[in-house]
Structure formats: structure tokens, C-alpha cells
Amino acid sequence: MHEPSNALSRYHRVSAGTEEARFLTAKNFPVDFDPDAPISDLRSIHDDAMSDFHRAYRSDMSDRSDRPEREKRSDGKSLLDLKIKIADRMLENCHFCDRRCGANRKKGEMGYCRIGAVSRYSSEFLHYGEEPELVPSHTIFLSGCVFSCVYCQNWEISTHPDLGIPILPKDVARIAATRRGLGARNLNFVTPTPHLHTILRILAEMRVNTPIVWNSNMYHSEEAAKLLCGVVDVYLGDFKYGNDGCAKRYSNADHYWDTVTRNFLCAYDDSEILLRQLVLPGHIECCTAPIINWVSDHIPAVRFNLMFQYRPAYLAHRYPEIARSLTESECEQASRLLAESGVCDGG
Secondary structure (H helix, E strand, O other), X not given: OOOHHHHOHHHHHHHHOOOOOHHHHHHOOEOOOOOOOOHHHHHHHHHHHHHHHHHHOOOOOOOOOOOOOOOOOOOOOEHHHHHHHHHHHHHHHOOOEOOOOOOOHHHOOOOOOOOOOOOEEEEEEEEXXXXXXXXXXXXXXXXXXXXXXXXXXXXXXXXXXXXXXXXOHHHHHHHHXXXXXXXXXXXXXXXXXXXXXXXXXXXXXXXXXXXXXXXXXXXXXXXXXXXXXXXXXXXXXXXXXXXXXXXXXXXXXXXXXXXXXXXXHHHHHHOXXXXXXXXXXXXXXXXXXXXXHHHHHHOOOOEEEEEOOOOOOOOHHHOHHHOOOOOHHHHHHHHHHHHHHOOOOOO
């Protein structure tokens, strides 16, 4: 079994201040590009730059003595700047999530998430209810979501993307620095996918060394995944369903399995993962078991958090099969499956 400390070893070093957060590295990684070039050209430049970046800064490399020297450009353009520019272009034909609605959010069009170009957050605070490795976590709850989970416990936030405080990146960066000084072990963005452009701009304004946590349903697009590479330290990812049918019924998400497994594989190659699986009543065989099996076969060196906090919130009463709490036998069955898989549960 993989030890919990090994599953998030780099995160712990960054949190302790003995290693640099990845966004700071990307921020100081010079890249030459024309901001007015076609997005296809920018993506090609990005792919080449990321190849150089990963060779120089592999996430598991503790000896940095072989880091190649890169001459800093007088214009100050960096890999993070390139990511910001690509994300800004993507807003004109939005495909941050894998719904790929194509809304021009810059012109006020709204897709499934109903979020325009301006991001909002409902709250930010030092959160003590996350996994032990993260606590205290500077958690920013962003407004809106790309899912429509019928049992959502944060539905007041997720279903009202127009509510909350408009984000000014400099202000959030300043708040993050203050929270870090008060003991925050990380900066944790919750439901971040439709806010990718804003999060990258926040990171560009930040000076403090802190791990970045992408707290998400892992339903982002392949193009968004490429922009996340090199800036996220921990993917705090929900793996909700073991099949497309349950995903469609309870979250109105199409092609769920292929999208989420693709993104977990990408995250596994890029950084570290703390994976959450919220056990749903009556869904051990169809969801929990296939997820555990897939993780064991494909991404075993993750920190796996099997969660039993489900309660029938929001619209769950309309779905009789999940309009109840978990039974003791269901919790025991799920725990046994995880224990037998050999995947690290952090216990």
C-alpha cells in the first residue's frame, strides 16, 4: 500500500516552503510569443514550452542541479503569460469544460454554467473541514458550476453564478498572501473550471509561495487540462460516477467516464492527486467499485479519500433511490473494497 506521505510528498515540501510552487516556476519560465498570433500558433508554442518545462522541472525531481539556464527576456513574457493569453482567447468560444458550449463570454453570452467573463466568489476563509493534509486550507468558493448535481450540498452557490463578490485578481492575491501568513497550507479553488481565466490571472499577481489546489469535478476540457499543467500542485478531484448513466441522471453530464478518466490520467502525469469518491446510497456496485478498480489499475499512487458524508440535499428527494442516508453495511462494503485494492486511503 502506498503511504500517505508519498502520495503528496511534493505538496508537503511546497507547503513547508522548502520547494517552489509550480505557478511561480511557470511565472519565471521565459517564453517568446506574439500575443496577437492565432490561437493555434499559441497552442503550438505552449506545447513546445511545456515539453521544455517538464524536462527542467519534473514534479518528482528533488535534485535541481541539472536545471538548464534560460535567458530571461527583456519583455518579461513567461509561460504563465502564455497560458493567460490562451485562456483569454478561449473565452470567445468557451470550452473550459467538456460541454464545449462555444459561448462568447467576452460578449456576454452564457453557456451551461451561465457565467460571463467576470468571475465571482461567494466566500473565502481558512477551512478546517478538508482532508488533514490540507488543513488549514485557504478555500475560495467560486460561484457557479458546470454540473447540476441533484444532491448538491452547496446548491445555493452552484446554482446562482450571478451572486457573490466580483473578483479582482490583485485583491485576491493580496488576500491569499494574508491567509498564508496566518497559517494557510495552500490556496484551494473550489469549482474552478469556468473560472480558469481568472485563476491564472490571480496566480500572475501572486508573490507568496503556496501550493495551488484545483478542487474540481474533473470535467474540464482537454485544452483546459493543458493550461493547468505546470501551475497546479494538487488536483483535489471528485470521481463521482462509475458509468455514464448515473452521471447523466444525477449531474446532467454526458460522456462522463471518458472525460474524467482522461483528466485524471493527465493530472497523474503532471502533478499529485487527492481523489475523493462520495459514496452514494445504492451505488456501490455501479459507481464505487468501478472507480476503485480503475484507480488501482491506472493511477494507484494517489491519496484516495472514500467519503461517507452523503445526505439527500437539494433535489435528492425527487430520486427515491438516493433519498436516504448510507447504511452501515454500505460503508463497510465500500471500505472493504478500497482496502482490498491496495490504494492509499490515508488512514
